Amino acid sequence: MFFFALGCGEKVPRTGAYVAVGIVIAFLLGLGAGFLFGRGGVTTVTVPTTVTHTVERTVTFTPPILQQYTSPQPTAPTTATQAQLLQNITLKVAMSTDIRALDIHFAMGVADFEVLGKVYEALFKIAWDGSKLAYVPGLVKSYSQLNETAWLFILRNNVVFHNGKKLTAEDVKYSLLRSIRLSGIGKQLLTDAAGNPIITDIVIANETAFILKLSAPFTPLFENLAHLSTAIMPKEIALKYWDGPITSIEDVIGTGPFRLVSYEKGAKVVLQRFDGYWGNRPNVKTLEYLIMPDASARMSAVISGVVDVAVGISPDMVEALRSQGIEVYRAPGVRLVLVAINCKRVLDVRIRQALNYAVNKEDVVKEFMRGYAEIATSVASPTFPNVVSLKPYTYNVTKARQLLEEAGFVGKKLTLLTSTRSPKDIQLAQVIQQYLKNVGIEVEIVQMEHTAFLKRVFTDHDFDLAIYGPSPSSLYYALTYWRTGASLNGPEYSNPEYDKLLDEIATEPSEVKRVELYRKAQEILWRDAPAIWLYFEDILIAARPGIKGLQVLPFQMLIVDNVYV
Amino acid sequence: MRRLWINIVKGFLNLLLVFLITTAVIYFLARLFPGDTITVLYGEVNSLQDGRRILEAKLGLDIPLYIQLISFWQKILVGDWGISIFAGKPVFDLVFQRYVNSLMLSFTATLTTTAVCILLAYLSFTRRCRRLTTLVASISTSIPAALWGVMLMVALVLAKVSIPFGSIIMPLITLTIAGVGVFYTILKSLIDEALSEPFMAFYRAMGLTKSRLFLKALRYALPMYITAVLYRMGLIIAGAVATETIFNYPGMGKLLIDAFASRDYPVLLGWAVIISLTLAALNITGDVMQDILDPRVRELM
């Protein structure tokens, strides 16, 4: 039967196949060698390591009683001269994650604030001078305190939305109400411990003036109103999407320097300069975000010049990028990477402290993060005002073992949850596993798809240990994560003394006393250790050398206001 | 003629059946997986109070699962595919646009792969460059498609070529390189089989030229080859996830991954509708083509 003469019935020796494999390997090795050694005379590029904010003088202030404030100089451009100077740059940025939704009130991740933060503005904004963050008026021109629980705000009168409509107090009212109603973060920011809204009424005085009436004195009001989750949108849009997220790109209308032109889910977001912007208009005319989850694809894109900027650069890539002539910008980050410890399961504070002593943070930061991180010395980034430096949990295996023994926690097993979204987190999980093994704790790593991870940690609280990294916008907000029953309190930490301190901070009028209360709250949380406090990740951004004037905020937000080529 | 009509009706019923089952399975699986649209919207901020209830009502997630599914089927019938709250556009527009992208990728990749395969098969048939053809096939099959994408990307970066991210070119090249090996092997074994058939000996005796002989052999190989090729086309239309992701190409694969990650149920269902219909249609086409092209099967009908 010759019907079965299948396969390649040929006489060619199959050694050819191995030659083929050899070629593949040689190719790969060649690539590597070429990449590493193939450049004669590597020139070291001097790279800006810190970014200075030069546009606007930042005014660090705290709201004293009955203080009055008027913004120093209207920054509105004298249009004729500026128009001539404007460049029309197209800036392409490679991002690692897509935006979650088109609605700023549902913004949560870094990408959301990066993109939508250019489209929307809040009443206040966060300024950065290279070492400290400050909260300064944004859409608000001036404000004054009427009594303990009432504030009068006057809006800038030259602000227009992308649809051409002038910003009015009505818009502010409905935006804030919508934020409190729908936005997870908005609710967190503007409700008190019992879940009652802090803003009890918004009284409209005239077109650009309104009064916020509060249920009680609330000192972090301005820093919370600076969070983009309380951003302002037109009244009609707020009412149209009163019950759910914005679902049409035509309805993404803010007051920011850029407007959204097109969005292709998972692939691309295009912003365009809004020429009616009230402030200084940037040189960037078109801002294009390409979504590239693959780290080596992002590197390729920035090296080959397909994009101008790439975010989400891991510390290991910095050297390789620099040797290719790409500039790497670095800014301290506010993202605190931690291993949350479920306080309902690990009740004994000694065990939680032991876990902190068991991890060698110096080594993790120096080697694993290549020094592109700062060891946590408090529960929020030192870039925030009022953050103090606390006594670190120095690596001490003996002490950790001793504490565990005292607590009777020997030979136990714990599960460590990580999200598969971040490869770095999975690596970190294995490092933690190793350290905990050294003090006699078996750790089983469970990887989960990101949404399932969020549900398990923050809704079901079904975990022993979990790796994540919150990025708060202020110290107060960072502290509220750990309030009893707070929605971001995945580990279910609860300490009545701590909760009481937070309430006192919110109502304490004296700044001196408040600083002291802030210090106390940080100390308690640090001591109670509902997490292994690890480090603050630096923000690393790669940019083509031709791009000048790029700035980076500690929230991993790019500031393109002063970009030129 | 009547037979043809019966076949068409049968085909249509098949489509309907596969469509119903597939959408149901995908919907239930997606809903069973931990976390839902609202978990995605609120992320770390777990909102147990009114926020969740308002949204559940708005998105229609508060009614029993099977009713959600039935109402989805009803809406599909009248052409209402719903709106994606994450993509900012109607589901139909979104899915259709990605479908066109994937269809294009699938067609072009199949064409280029087949062209290369036929060329290689011809070279091998005329006993020229046989080492080369074996080599090409071996290299192509030695690593999976996703890795070919990475290698291609690295090579282009080193060659200082600007990579067209977002366009069809890179995924096309990747899929062609990765596909050639397998399809060449299939085509070649089919042609070898043809060569051993008596009718080829007959044609040879008739004194046909080499290229005419090759065409005859190709004709013999076609039905089986098409079965294999259609299968792969289906897979590419359904999504070449790794290749699409690495080269930022907006196709069905990325759509599916994104829709699943954000628990975007209307989009998932939209994806399931189009893909189940396409794949079932491809299967039927495969059968019909085989019937038409293969004289031996045709005789039986």
Add this chain to the structure above:
Amino acid sequence: MKNLALGASILIILAELLLALLADLIAPYSYEAIDLGNRLSPPSPRHPLGTDPLGRDVFSRLIYAMRITFIIAIPSVLIAALMGAAVGALAAAAKGFTDFVLSRIFDVMYAIPSFFIAIAVLLAMGSSVTGIIIAISISLAPMFFRLGKSIARETLTKPYVEAAKAIGASPIWIAFNYVGRQLLATLTPTAVYMLSTAIALEATFGIIGLSVSPPTPSLGNMISEYKEYIFVAPWLAVAPITVIAVTITTLNTLANELSKRVAVFEK
């Protein structure tokens, strides 16, 4: 010459299997011994394939990864091929309603993306090696079903089958002697190709968390981790890619030689 190719490929596969089996004896380091001070170091006498992003010895991890990958890929392809091809042949032989029902089942399996199947299996039986094997074989089965069905259908129309039927050969004899042999010959190359698909699928599942949990290595999760470092430490990705390339090429050669032998035997 032919025997050389066959012998060489069998030797290579045996060597790989042996390496995987004796991993505990051969591996110079533990696959999970982290050394942060020695991250991403290039190949050296101490670490013949360098160290990974956590300072672990790549060579040791590779050997263990081969073990896991073989444990996952080979059974899943075998199950898929047996299940798919046998049912396909059955459908071709039975025709009518049976064919209809079986075809629709596999149509649905084909239309549902493999990672959804993985999710279903994960929900049903938790993340384990068995779970991954089942998920992969379900994803691969429809391909074997389609091919098996069309091969069987074609074989059944061949004159020699008609002849066998005419002289009163039992259907079982025909099934084994003609259809089975034809399936074996045609599907072996496909099965070998599917091994690489199985390895790739295993890596894909890793992305959604249905993979062997770290720090256990598999070729799939090593590649998906190391390809992020392709510009930083290219030698990392070279090692597992080489293993995959050699394995697949060897299996291809083996499959070819084997199918030739089947053919010779038939003559």
